[in-house]
Amino acid sequence: MKLQNYTLRYLAITLLAVIPIWAGLFYVLILDEVYDNIDDDLKNSKIIIIRQAFADEKLLNTPEFGINKFTIKPLPRGNYSYKDEFFTAAEFMEYDDDDEPIRTLKTVFNDKNGKPHELIIKASIVEEDELLEDLLLALLGLYVMLVISILVVNHFLLKRIWKSFHAILANLKNFKLGTGARVKSVSSPIDEFKTLAKEVEEMLQRNEMIYSSQKQFIENASHELQTPLAISINKLELFAENNTLPDEQMIEIGKITDTLNRLVRLNKSLLMLSKIENQQFSDEEPINFNELIRQLADDFSDLADFKKVTITIEETASLQFNMNKGLATALASNLLKNALIHNYQGGSVEFIINEHDFIISNSGTASSLNPEIIFNRFYRLTNTNESTGLGLAIVKSITNTYSISIAYTFNGNHQFKIIFPKK
DSSP: OOHHHHHHHHHHHHHHHHHHHHHHHHHHHHHHHHHHHHHHHHHHHHHHHHHHHHHOGGGGOBOSOOTTOEEEEEOOSSOOOOSOEEEEEEEEETTTTEEEEEEEEEEEEEOTTSOEEEEEEEEEOOOHHHHHHHHHHHHHHHHHHHHHHHHHHIIIIIHHHTHHHHHHHHHHHHOOTTSOOOOOOOOOSSHHHHHHHHHHHHHHHHHHHHHHHHHHHHHHHHHHHHHHHHHHHHHHHHHHHHOOSOHHHHHHHHHHHHHHHHHHHHHHHHHHHHHHHTTOOOOOEEEEHHHHHHHHHHHTHHHHHHHTOEEEEEESSOOEEEEOHHHHHHHHHHHHHHHHHTOOTTOEEEEEEOSSEEEEEEOOOSSOOOTTTTTSTTOOSSOOTTOOSOHHHHHHHHHHHTTOEEEEEESSSEEEEEEOOOO
């Protein structure tokens, strides 16, 4: 969910909760103000009626409500409360043909002769149920208009405000280490986005510098290691060709040569692993894995013949995927080499190629491997010198780079299934 829609959702919910509370308070205040105004009008009518009663004593005998909506009744002498009493009651209205609320003032006053009289005055007031209904309709309309207004503001104003933020996101998405390209500068009227754009640009520049330095160090270190290793292996081979050394020493020289060759392979594997993780293989092209696997099976035929392992390929469909050709070769060759090295004489390796995946299974140890650690660096089930312990780690790194899934299962044979994402 987008940020502006995320905030809009909570804003709409908040308005839905706040408006009824505000409406309740508003209703109470309005009703109180209406009653206060009517009561003031009743008090004013009281003053006028009493004044007229003093001027015209005929008003003192008004036992029924008439057009003026008041009554005056004489009371026997006694102690009375002369305070004004207000109350609301329902009374039938002929026009509405229904009972409607009436505000009533009841009080006692003395005429000019000191005799007490009861004065009752009535006045129509606003119908609370209709007021409440009108208020609810008005609030519903207000809520709808507020939400529509917020949507419009979100669409136009916030879209413009967040434009610079989306530009910063685009810079991050399009940035690739090792290209040397500078990110586009982003200008924004918002101080926070301006600061964010500046910090992101500086961070990417620092990462580019660190990446270049690391890349150069790895390449230099690899080159500096390869040279003395190659020299040492050549000198040992020269010693061995002289045939002047005893057999015991020749055996030791052979062991040293094997160790140095393993160091060469280890150095190359580590360098490749580092390049994969640093995404230095940027060139991509459509790879036909059917052709690639057939070619690798032919390339490894000598090793397979030496170990007396049979390689079979079953093709149910054509498998193509867009990726770097060198990494595609490394992916399949490391799996095939791993299947051959950790096999036994007379064993088998089988490829099954489907439309979106291929499976490689091989005979080997009679027990399952631990799927949690087989892709770790330098994990080896056996201590054979043919393995550097990095083959499956390289495979895992390649699959992570291209969002390819790899799964290990054991069904008598060791099986790796490589599933390519559908595009």
